[in-house]
Amino acid sequence: MFSKYLKSLSILKKFLFINFIIFTIISLFTFIYLSNVQPNLIKKKSIKHVNVINNTINTLTRLDIKFVDDDIRKFLFSTRFIFQNLDRVIFFDNDFNLVGDTDTLDLDPRSFSTRLEDIEFESLDESKNINKNKNKNINLTENKILSFKEILKDYSSSNTYGNSYTFLQEDLNQFRLITIKNVIKDNLNVGYLAIEENANDIKTATDERTAFVLRTAIAVGFVILIFSFVLSRYFIKPIQNLVSYTKVIKEKSQTKTNIDSLKSRNDELGLLSKSLDDMTIELQKRVTHAENFSTDLVHEIRNPLASLKSASEILQDTNNPEQRLKLLNILSHDVLRIERLITDYSQMLKDEVALSKEKMKKINVEPIIQSVVDDYNNIQTVKKNIKIHYENDGNEKYIINGIENRIEQIIANLLDNSISFSREGQNIFVNISNSLDRMIIVKITDEVQGFKENDTSKIFKRFYSNRPDKFGEHSGLGLNIVKNLVDLHDGQILASNRLDMDGAIVEIKFPSVQS
Numbered sequence: 001m002f003s004k005y006l007k008s009l010s011i012l013k014k015f016l017f018i019n020f021i022i023f024t025i026i027s028l029f030t031f032i033y034l035s036n037v038q039p040n041l042i043k044k045k046s047i048k049h050v051n052v053i054n055n056t057i058n059t060l061t062r063l064d065i066k067f068v069d070d071d072i073r074k075f076l077f078s079t080r081f082i083f084q085n086l087d088r089v090i091f092f093d094n095d096f097n098l099v100g101d102t103d104t105l106d107l108d109p110r111s112f113s114t115r116l117e118d119i120e121f122e123s124l125d126e127s128k129n130i131n132k133n134k135n136k137n138i139n140l141t142e143n144k145i146l147s148f149k150e151i152l153k154d155y156s157s158s159n160t161y162g163n164s165y166t167f168l169q170e171d172l173n174q175f176r177l178i179t180i181k182n183v184i185k186d187n188l189n190v191g192y193l194a195i196e197e198n199a200n201d202i203k204t205a206t207d208e209r210t211a212f213v214l215r216t217a218i219a220v221g222f223v224i225l226i227f228s229f230v231l232s233r234y235f236i237k238p239i240q241n242l243v244s245y246t247k248v249i250k251e252k253s254q255t256k257t258n259i260d261s262l263k264s265r266n267d268e269l270g271l272l273s274k275s276l277d278d279m280t281i282e283l284q285k286r287v288t289h290a291e292n293f294s295t296d297l298v299h300e301i302r303n304p305l306a307s308l309k310s311a312s313e314i315l316q317d318t319n320n321p322e323q324r325l326k327l328l329n330i331l332s333h334d335v336l337r338i339e340r341l342i343t344d345y346s347q348m349l350k351d352e353v354a355l356s357k358e359k360m361k362k363i364n365v366e367p368i369i370q371s372v373v374d375d376y377n378n379i380q381t382v383k384k385n386i387k388i389h390y391e392n393d394g395n396e397k398y399i400i401n402g403i404e405n406r407i408e409q410i411i412a413n414l415l416d417n418s419i420s421f422s423r424e425g426q427n428i429f430v431n432i433s434n435s436l437d438r439m440i441i442v443k444i445t446d447e448v449q450g451f452k453e454n455d456t457s458k459i460f461k462r463f464y465s466n467r468p469d470k471f472g473e474h475s476g477l478g479l480n481i482v483k484n485l486v487d488l489h490d491g492q493i494l495a496s497n498r499l500d501m502d503g504a505i506v507e508i509k510f511p512s513v514q515s
Helices: 002-007 011-063 069-078 114-118 126-136 148-156 200-251 259-263 268-317 321-355 365-383 404-421 456-460 478-488
Strands: 088-093 098-101 165-171 174-185 188-198 361-364 387-392 399-402 427-434 439-445 492-497 504-511
Touching: 011 069, 011 165, 011 174, 011 188, 011 200, 069 098, 088 148, 148 174, 148 188, 174 200, 200 259, 200 268, 259 268, 268 321, 321 478, 361 365, 365 387, 365 399, 365 404, 365 427, 365 439, 399 404, 399 504, 404 427, 404 439, 404 478, 404 504, 456 478, 456 492, 478 492
Parallel strands: 387 427
Antiparallel strands: 088 098, 088 188, 165 174, 174 188, 361 399, 427 439, 439 504, 492 504
């Protein structure tokens, strides 16, 4: 369910949603941390108080100090070093009466603090204390501050009686930590001991941590906001433009897109836009090529089909043996022509699929060409007594970036074309050489009648049909396939007629590379 919901969101919404989840989890842990900061700090101070109280009780028991004013006063003077690091230590008897207070003795300069005016405690004379409270106009209920007597009464009847008890009192800007514990001697409760300490540092530490967390949260939120804007402006919007561009291409719409502005970027999205645009243009070229090729193929097949139809109709109406034989030859000729067209077209489609999977590598074309020439010599010498001569300019290597079986196909198609027009006993010459402009030149020269076209580049078009005396024996695709394969190797192919005698020359130039 969650994954489906996440998949349905846009990239920006996914980013914000995931950040919200992470931010919520971090906030939860932060809240737990802040909730435990104050209790942990209080616990540390409380442990210190408990240790002092336990040590004091042990000392009182060992010295047999009674919980009366004189004994406690003497005790405080004799052991004042114990309480020098504490703000206030208070002693009460078993009836909750104050019998000793470090703030009333000259034990430490802190005893003269003005804080004494803000501290309310239960005095020996209860009526005097009540009058004092009235004069100060202090409402204990409103300020939620209990007197020590009330606290001790609650403590003596609580479940924590017998153990130390720590609590907080906050009055205006004073944050006080108080720990109390009863004193037992000979299994009897003889009094109470309380330690009071200014704990404003706890409040300060808690407030500082809370403020730091809030500042951090605001800063993180601001950073997320800025990053969301950058993500939307420089990434999401360009990607949406690319999606719109693909939809326009898919729907063949005439809507104008701003793909050019994306292509001008120098980052990864710019490269993606260029690649997508190049791929689209290439696909459009292939589609156009396939459509044109199909149209040409239909046109080329229509002619022999019309000839077949006419010859078959005439064949039914004639009884002349000579004419019937002539018509049968026409039928056979047209069937063979259709077969060649379909076979070559099928092979061309297979070659295009194979070419998309094959990779270029450095190859030496000299042994490849020589191998093809040797194979054709073995066949054609026997069939038509046609001799194919091979020669080079003396170099050992002719290195190009190419595909070995495609180089073989180029040479084989050109030799097939020359042989088909050659008469018995004629020669074909294959020459390979290096040029000064770092090109490797392959020439195939024959001795047959040359090209009739003044513009010899036309012979490389699909279904070229201006061939002397051999019309119908070729599909018109062989030289076009050669042209496409040469273009694939970044080469050039030219055709011309021989000047010294009858014959044609086909010249191919491949870019040379270092071995």
